[in-house]
Amino acid sequence: MEPRKPITERIESDFTYHPPKADQPARYVELREVAKAFALKIVALTPVSREQSLALTSLEEVTFWANASIARNE
Numbered sequence: 883m884e885p886r887k888p889i890t891e892r893i894e895s896d897f898t899y900h901p902p903k904a905d906q907p908a909r910y911v912e913l914r915e916v917a918k919a920f921a922l923k924i925v926a927l928t929p930v931s932r933e934q935s936l937a938l939t940s941l942e943e944v945t946f947w948a949n950a951s952i953a954r955n956e
Contacts, residue, residue: 906953906956917942924941
């Protein structure tokens with residue numbers, strides 16, 4: 883396990899723009915495409931409801947955090 887960064891370093895990293903490198907943009911697109919397909923499947927298979935809305939919001943969050951993982955840790 884990697885040693886934990888001091889909190890000030892983490893804050894600096896979390897609130898800094900991370901320009902894309904190498905193949906990152908293509909991977910962001912791929913993650914968004916997979917998430918979009920899943921979102922459309924959720925809408926097709928579930929009734930309009932608070933739960934459906936929460937599922938879509940959670941999927942949006944998952945996509946954000948997956949992309950942030952790439953941007954912040956490479």
